[in-house]
Amino acid sequence: MDASTQLYGVFGNPVGHSMSPVLFNQAFLDQGINAVYLAFPVMDIRQGVAAIRALGIRGVSVTIPHKTDIMDCLDDVDDLARRIGAVNTVVRVQDRLVGRNSDCPGAMQAISEAIPISGKRFAIIGAGGAARAIGFGLKQQNGQVIIINRSPERGEQLADALNADFMPIADAKSLACDMVINTTPVGMTPLVSAMPIPIEALDSGMTVMDIVYHPLETELLKQAARRGCRVIGGLAMFLYQAACQFEWWTGKPAPVDVMKQIVLERLTS
16 A cells, blocks of 8 residues: 555445455455555445545445435436436546446346346345345346335335335235345344244245345345245345446456455355
8 A cells, every 4th residue: 555545445334244345455456456445334424425525535335324315415326326216336537426326237147147037026125225226127127026125105115116016024924926135134244143024925936135245144045945945145246236346446347256255255264
């Protein structure tokens, strides 16, 4: 590190669990880029964006709970992120801060590797920024979507925005769907024994995906596997969306294999 080192980071609350610093710092090292990526616990996103401007931060990942509120703090938001209604990436373009969304393409790549999207029915647990991005991507590719959320108001708002169905989480005891996708932090370290939906909602005909990647196998995925479901961990989406961010920030292809290896080493050590 020296006076020319570029600064990147992740803004959220909490961020202590994040593997993004490990992933991006290894990617920068592999590609010979003089940069460092740090985790910043940010309570007030307006103050966080002011810090991006004041410190000359080159790029930022945005996570819970700021993906929606940050949109009003930026100079511009690209078309995809604006249509989704959530930003998870800030890119500095000269002196302007532009919001983008890598959750959507990252999730679509992970999901399409498991099942075809068109005509399939997807139950999305949660109504935050990741749920918005995934729901939008699925609808774009002719997937059918039902939103399941603890708060009916937020869940119905997202369902209306996506032209999707809504189900209160209290009623999620039987799901007629091809794939269940957890977009909430339920099951994330340190609360690893928590489940976002009742076990009886899962059956052997489903594919179950959890976007939580720490731990690699959440309680939801463990229970789904025991009931005969096909399971997809959060690492795939995490890597694919991070690869988009790396390429937007640096203009270079992301070393995905290197990024995956370092994260797996840290998560399994």
